[in-house]
Amino acid sequence: MAGRLGLIAHCDWSVERKKRWMAVATRSGDHWRIFPPEPVGTTHDLFERLARSSTDGQPIFVGFDFPIGLPVAYGQKVDIADYRSLLGLLGEGKWAKWFDVCEHPHEITQHRPFYPMRPGGTELRHLLEGLGASSATDLLRQCDRRTASRGDACSVFWTLGGNQVGKAAISGWRELLRTSGQVALWPFDGRLDSLLGHKPVVVAETYPGDAYGQLGIPRAPLWSKRKPEGRAHAGRHLRAVIDRRGHEADENLTRAISAGFSANGVGEDQFDAIVGLLAMIEVADGHREDGCPYDDDTVRWEGWILGHSRTTVPSEIRRSLPKKAAHNEPKMVELGNFNDQAQQLVALVAIAGLDSSQQLAVMRCKHCMNRYGADPVLFDLQRCPTCGGGDPGLPLHILQLLPVP
Secondary structure, eight states, rough: OOOOOSSEEEEESSSGGGGOOOEEEEEEEEEEEEEEEEEEEOOOHHHHHHHHHHHGOOEEEESSSSSHHHHOHHTSSOSSSOOOHHHHHTTSSGOOOOOOOOTSSOBBBBBBOBBSSSSOOHHHHHHHHHHTOGGGGGGGGGSOOOOOOOOOOOOOTTTOTTOOHHHHHOOOOOITTTTTTSEEETTTSSOHHHHHHTTSSSEOOOOOOHHHTTTOOOSSSOOOSSSHHHHHHHHHHHHHHHHHHHHHHHHHHHHHHHHTTTTTSSSHHHHHHHHHHHHOOOOOOOOOOOOOOOHHHHHOOOOOBTTOSSSSHHHHHHSSSSSOOSOOOOOOOOOBBBTTTTTTEEEEOTTOTTTTEEEEEEEEETTTOOEEEOOOGGGGGOOOOTTTTOOOBTTTTTOOOOOOO
16 A cells, blocks of 8 residues: 555653653565564654664654644634644744643633643633633544544543543654654645655554554453553464464564563553554555545644544454453453442443553442442452442543443
């Protein structure tokens, strides 16, 4: 679908530099040699470093899992032609405070749209009022909106909570995109097949939560991305994709996948770096469409998540996925089940950006009827935080969930 590439890299992004990990694949004949994740390192020379590692100096394709683009409803309220034009203005003149997160509602304007600085008395309506939005949907891009497999993503402008992406966008745009005029941004600078292999560096937005489904990694039985054993379980599917496509996995990567990556707090970042990389390769090699509608709103303002669509996993990937083992599988929990502490699982909600299997377990206590969010993998151990002395539950209102049973 595109010109020849020499390197593909996927960066699992974070505001914390120690949690920024990237996975790299270099061209090896008609396939790819895939290496274990490594720290992203300095960002001012990231594209130059990756270009030096490219096979035969060929063009490179780099993905980042932070939003690249803005809701068109916001773009229509500013006197700027498009997102690409706005990038070059951020941090200067009337846009000087763009990257400064607002502490109080009255500070929110079109030129300073990120909120809130900290918890306590903050509400989404403050952001809606400050930006002149009629509904929460106005603060979402088309690719952020709920699908059959996940809920709405969090608005790029919201900066509080476990699923917020605003702070990652701030750091990514400031460190990588604002001053990278020589880098082609997809889809703002053209269709993917016109950019890959033809521009020296092409950058795309990714979302590992979408990539799980694209690679055929199932959500059931429940598994936790936070735990090495959960990542090792999902790793069987990563190996199946690598083998099916005939790629070459570095021996250190093979060991890392089998072990569930590091157990020191960065394993989930390493895991997502590899997941995102494999999904990028699928698109670059033409096994999956990029998913972009290429309408005016998307290419001028909103951008798109690479591979995001409602299409199914390619049949050849489904056929190559590991069969269910008869033992050593994570336990499957059904809706309505009670654990030994009289805590009932009433719903599983897909949440963009949530670390644990990208799902939230909505629990209800049989004794006091309190509802709270929890890690699905900890179902058997869960105690009510209100009357049973359990750990504080994840507050549903902060996560801005839709109503659940």
